[in-house]
Amino acid sequence: MQRHLALGPAAEAELLAVVDAVVAQQRQLLEQSKAEAIRALSEGFAQKLADLQRELSEKESTVNTIARYFEEVVADLSDRSHRDPKTKLLNFDWFMERLESFLGAEQRARWCAIGVVDITSFKAYNDTLGHAVGDRIIERVAKILGEQIRSEDLLALERPVARDLHARFGGDEYCFMIPDLPGHSEAEHIAARFKNAVEGFDWTREDRRLADRPVRVDVGVVVLRLGAVDERRGVARKLAADLIHWADQLMYSAKGQRASHIYMICTRVVDGELLEVPDQEAVRLHSGAGAGFPAYED
Structure with a gap:
């Protein structure tokens, strides 16, 4: 087998060049895959972060609405306590x-x-x-x-x-x-x-x-x-x-x-x-x- 694979210098150089090209291409594909994976992770994280921020904002809005409601209730009760019920x-x-x-x-x-x-x-x-x-x-x-x-x-x-x-x-x-x-x-x-x-x-x-x-x-x-x-x-x-x-x-x-x-x-x-x-x-x-x-x- 070694005999059949024996190459001359020119052929060996050509083969090595092809191997280098294949390795370089694989390395490029690997880097692209890594970049795409990182981008996908980043986009997913950003979306999750946006969803979380939206949920927090909705909860804060709900809390503020409830707080305003109770403030109005307390103010109304306080005002009523200071008023004559018949004449207002x-x-x-x-x-x-x-x-x-x-x-x-x-x-x-x-x-x-x-x-x-x-x-x-x-x-x-x-x-x-x-x-x-x-x-x-x-x-x-x-x-x-x-x-x-x-x-x-x-x-x-x-x-x-x-x-x-x-x-x-x-x-x-x-x-x-x-x-x-x-x-x-x-x-x-x-x-x-x-x-x-x-x-x-x-x-x-x-x-x-x-x-x-x-x-x-x-x-x-x-x-x-x-x-x-x-x-x-x-x-x-x-x-x-x-x-x-x-x-x-x-x-x-x-x-x-x-x-x-x-x-x-x-x-x-x-x-x-x-x-x-x-x-x-x-x-x-x-x-x-x-x-x-x-x-x-x-």
């Missing part, structure tokens, strides 16, 4: 907390107003028309209060949450706050707007028997010249209670008249106490020329 207005305790917080911290506003509202002769409606009609009257007056003491009358808050500052005081009484007024006279205009809206409402929509007995309200309003926050910060709780008490007394004074009325006074804080400001002095304060008070700056 703030309950009185939460109203007082917000009023106290405002008095102890507000530095931008010049004047604010606190009002107390009572439905004139409400007991007569209950006694003669029934409690169901009485409840509808209470709910309707509350709705008109919210519509007429409007959000643009209220201080712009940082949070996009409830801006209303209307509350049910108890029974057929309500209270409201207007935190930012340019002057004392605007409070009377806003209170009159509300009173006129109640008296101008078509009460037959609630009960036909109200055609001859339209609902009226009496309103007491205390306007406070805010002054420096340092005058109020340490006595905010007392001031809040005094303002409501004064407004309540004014409302009862209005009820003593034959026709429904709006009673209003202007006040300021002196040595931690609420002090009534005479009308003429209130006008001077409004213009910024009151004795002892610097002119307001725009």
Whole structure:
């Protein structure tokens, strides 16, 4: 066999060249196969990684949706806990907390107003028309209060949450706050707007028997010249209670008249106490020329 395979130098060189070519081709094929295998593995890994990222993103989106849902539930429950179930207005305790917080911290506003509202002769409606009609009257007056003491009358808050500052005081009484007024006279205009809206409402929509007995309200309003926050910060709780008490007394004074009325006074804080400001002095304060008070700056 060796004899038959014996090659001359030229043939041997040719054979070796062929062998080298075959080996080189096999090496090239091997490298191509390795590259294709690596590419296939890489593509598979990238796809798996993309699938994993998509799954994680979907799970994160689900978690965020659930978290937002529970945040909304908690916010809704918190809001409901601060509201009167019949009128959907703030309950009185939460109203007082917000009023106290405002008095102890507000530095931008010049004047604010606190009002107390009572439905004139409400007991007569209950006694003669029934409690169901009485409840509808209470709910309707509350709705008109919210519509007429409007959000643009209220201080712009940082949070996009409830801006209303209307509350049910108890029974057929309500209270409201207007935190930012340019002057004392605007409070009377806003209170009159509300009173006129109640008296101008078509009460037959609630009960036909109200055609001859339209609902009226009496309103007491205390306007406070805010002054420096340092005058109020340490006595905010007392001031809040005094303002409501004064407004309540004014409302009862209005009820003593034959026709429904709006009673209003202007006040300021002196040595931690609420002090009534005479009308003429209130006008001077409004213009910024009151004795002892610097002119307001725009």
